[in-house]
Amino acid sequence: MQKEDLTFFRKWFMDYTKNFYSSDPFVRENIELKVKHTNKVCENILLLAKAEKLGEKESLLAETVALFHDLGRFEQFLKYKTFKDSESENHAVLGVKILKKAGILSHLSPEESDIILKAVEYHNLMEIPESASNFPEMLFYSKLIRDADKLDILRIICEDYEEGKECQNPALELYLPDTPECSEAVIEDIMNNRMAKIRDVRNRNDVKLLRLSWVFDINFPKTFVLLKEKRYLKIIMSSLPKTDEIQKVIRHLDAYLEKQLAKK
Numbered sequence: 001m002q003k004e005d006l007t008f009f010r011k012w013f014m015d016y017t018k019n020f021y022s023s024d025p026f027v028r029e030n031i032e033l034k035v036k037h038t039n040k041v042c043e044n045i046l047l048l049a050k051a052e053k054l055g056e057k058e059s060l061l062a063e064t065v066a067l068f069h070d071l072g073r074f075e076q077f078l079k080y081k082t083f084k085d086s087e088s089e090n091h092a093v094l095g096v097k098i099l100k101k102a103g104i105l106s107h108l109s110p111e112e113s114d115i116i117l118k119a120v121e122y123h124n125l126m127e128i129p130e131s132a133s134n135f136p137e138m139l140f141y142s143k144l145i146r147d148a149d150k151l152d153i154l155r156i157i158c159e160d161y162e163e164g165k166e167c168q169n170p171a172l173e174l175y176l177p178d179t180p181e182c183s184e185a186v187i188e189d190i191m192n193n194r195m196a197k198i199r200d201v202r203n204r205n206d207v208k209l210l211r212l213s214w215v216f217d218i219n220f221p222k223t224f225v226l227l228k229e230k231r232y233l234k235i236i237m238s239s240l241p242k243t244d245e246i247q248k249v250i251r252h253l254d255a256y257l258e259k260q261l262a263k264k
């Protein structure tokens with residue numbers, strides 16, 4: 001893969017997304033949010049690529065994965081007005097379909113094209129399929145995009161929390177109610193160092209806990225460093241109710257994070 005390929009992909013992405021800018025302010029806000037998210041995920045993946053000492057060609061491939069990882073989001077939002085896959089369709093699979101139909105990856109070697117398509121397909125799964133372990137390169141890029149993506153989703157969430165208000169965009173809160181309790185199953189997963197499951201999420205507290213539980217699916221030391229620097233987890237933690245149960249969960253998460261940072 002060459003530098004020119006990425007330049008071409010960037011231009012194609014800009015032209016593609018232009019089609020989705022609607023006069024409806026709600027649609028427009030969410031399309032803009034995803035374009036900005038894509039740019040930030042590209043920045044994040046390059047930070048991780050640098051920390052992992054990737055060469056130029058590998059970094060270009062990583063950035064391409066980041067550029068296309070949420071390609072399906074635009075059609076998804078225009079069609080269903082939601083980012084919730086369970087109420088619309090799997091945006092990663094949709095992104096792969098769009099990429100294949102556009103045929104733009106034919107510029108690359110079949111191996112590179114395959115890595116991009118699989119990393120996009122795997123980026124939103126609960127976990128990367130076992131079968132990917134037979135393909136170390138594919139597995140590596142899938143891990144990179146999952147970390148880079150999580151970092152930026154946390155930024156988006158925190159931008160509003162930091163100002164001490166609840167998130168104003170209902171699409172980001174998955175349209176869930178702001179009730180005071182939290183789901184037992186979500187807490188149990190966190191206390192057992194597991195990612196919480198979307199099916200157990202019932203309210204906004206659960207959404208926050210689910211996002212905190214992503215720390216159990218972080219793959220690279222640099223991601224932990226960036227998480228600490230940006231204070232994303234602290235911001236989410238401080239937006240949760242101060243109950244004994246939640247304080248216990250927070251202490252558990254803090255201890256886990258410190259342990260990961262000490263490993264570097």
Ligand SMILES: [Fe+2]
Binds near residue numbers: 069091
């Ligand atoms: Fe995504």
